[in-house]
Amino acid sequence: MSLNPRIEDVTARIIRRSAQSRALYLSRMAQAAEEGPRRGHLTCGNQAHAYAAMAGDKDTLVAEQAPNLGIVTSYNDMLSAHQPFETYPQKIKATARAAGGTAQVAGGVPAMCDGVTQGQVGMELSLFSRDVIALSAGVALSHNTFDATVYLGVCDKIVPGLIIAAATFGYLPGIFIPAGPMTSGIPNDEKTAVRKRFAKGECDRAELMAAEMASYHGPGTCTFYGTANTNQMLMEFMGLHLPGASFVNPGSEMRDALTDAATKRALQITKLGNDFRPVCDILDERTFVNGLVGLMATGGSTNLIIHIIAMARAAGVLLDLQDLSDISDATPLMARVYPNGLADVNHFHAAGGLGYMIGELLSSGHLHPDTMTVHGNGLKDYHAEPQLKDGRLTWGKGAAKSENEKILRPVTNPFSKDGGLKQLSGNLGRAVIKTSAVDPDRHVIEAPARVFSGQAEVKEAWRAHKLDRDCVIVVRFQGPKANGMPELHGLTPTLSVLQDRGFNVALVTDGRMSGASGKVPAAIHVSPEALDGGLISKIQDGDLIRVDAIKGTLEVLTEGVADRAPATPDLSDNGHGIGRELFESFRASVGRADHGAGVVV
DSSP states (O other): OOOOHHHHHHHHHHHHHTHHHHHHHHHHHHHHHHTOSGGGGSOHHHHHHHHTTOGGGHHHHHHTOSOEEEEEEOOOSSSTTTGGGGGHHHHHHHHHHHTTOEEEEEEEOOOOOHHHHTTSGGGGGHHHHHHHHHHHHHHHHTTOOOSEEEEEOOSTTHHHHHHHHHHHTTTSOEEEEOOOBOOOOSOHHHHHHHHHHHHTTSSOHHHHHHHHHHHSOSSSBOSSSSHHHHHHHHHHHTTOSOTTOTTOOTTSHHHHHHHHHHHHHHHHTSTTTTSOOOHHHHSSHHHHHHHHHHHHHHTOOTHHHHHHHHHHHHTTOOOOHHHHHHHHHHSOBOBOBTTSSSBOHHHHHHHTHHHHHHHHHHHTTOSOTTOOOSSTTSGGGGSEEEEEETTEEEEEEOOSSOSOTTTBOOTTSOSBSSOSEEEEEETTEEEEEEOTTSOGGGSEEEEEEEEESSHHHHHHHHHTTOOOSSEEEEEOSOSHHHHOOOBOTTHHHHHHHHHHTTOOEEEEESSBOOTTOOSSOEEEEEESOGGGTOGGGGOOTTOEEEEETTTTEEEEOSTTGGGSOOOOOOOTTTTSSTTGGGGHHHHHHOOOGGGTOOSOO
């Protein structure tokens, strides 16, 4: 099957735009790779320090004939997605030892959860944690003792941060090993109904707490299709997971088998193995296009719009919002997983999952089949399903059909002809909108503005019935420079209730919405942000705003707005408390959201 012309054009455009930066990046990676296995450059004293605690592995390490894997782990046991990683290092070490290699825990990286910090001050550190993770992994790998890296990470900022680090150390091979989603809890529509009832004061906190605990109830990622599970999809579409690894539950026999197989594969793709595959050769322009196709076909998290731009820049690949929008226009939406449907990722996986989707998108020419991957001979070998036969892991052909077309459809009969992501541009700047869960009748909203400087103000006005009208809620000074760009997840139930009451409402913000944002039209990541001179800083109550997801425009229609003085925010509380003092330099140096909101890239 020839490549889809639109996908081919966007890929060529990215390659042209990235020619200089990509060439410089690859020349640096080639120079580092030519120096050979990293341990060969350490003195005897260096090595003695590195191997002192390695007991029975010391002789193997000193001989320098067997590959040594560096494990970078995001383990903590407060967060369900990362709790399973507690036992992974010992499993990886044992498997590596049995295969003739060695493995060491190179270091840990922080892993914070947006689910814990939603609506809390800690959310203002969330986006910046991605860059901290990249820096932490850089420190771990700076010891220069590893022939390949095994990355243990799952959730929102962790995988993007680890990818930035993996690209920076791109002369080393690397494999990402997931932990999988928790088993299914109460149905998502039941949980959502309780949240709405609580927002309207129709149930008490005890009932809300019971519903939340029944939903988030065990080890593994949350089962809705938010940023964490979008990360896992992305790693499979980009060829950094083994095929079929993303959505296997923790603690299962298959999960253990895939971890063992990933460890063995990491040994094989080192320079001391027989199939050298450095990360720099995997993370090329075509791989990022494949990841974007997966993002659009699954209706994935809006947070990845920011992250994938930053991830790509670390590998010398320059992505633009227009690339994302054009790929979305060309990519059919094949999945409906909550909040874009009622099913969770376990139901999606059972219906055929990523293996089925990759097969369908390959057959329609939406994916580059011959990208370098950690397994097989390109993404064409990811239309596969792992199987255990007599305790031995093998891969068979992926599902030939969907087992439930309410969740997963063939590329010839999608839920939508496009991926539901649109770039918006106009006099308010650039933004993005995700429409895959928005009713088509709400793809264009034109209404007077109601302007706020935080989600708490919005909720207060809503409780006072000051928002019972058609309106565009503008929430500004929520960008990365202002306060670290927290998710405004708490607005989802509030705005949903207004919409259910029959009002035409939309959100315009320089902040983030939840990666699982859904039914309310939301123009998010407005750039430039209010604190960076964006016109959003000059909007006043009553200004007429038009959010048009069909034409891709974001406009304030009231005349004379540009001539006004910008609003002066009170940010005196943004720089202290819950660690915000430590991130002053991040707020001062962070880039624009449409450039990836990066500090280190």
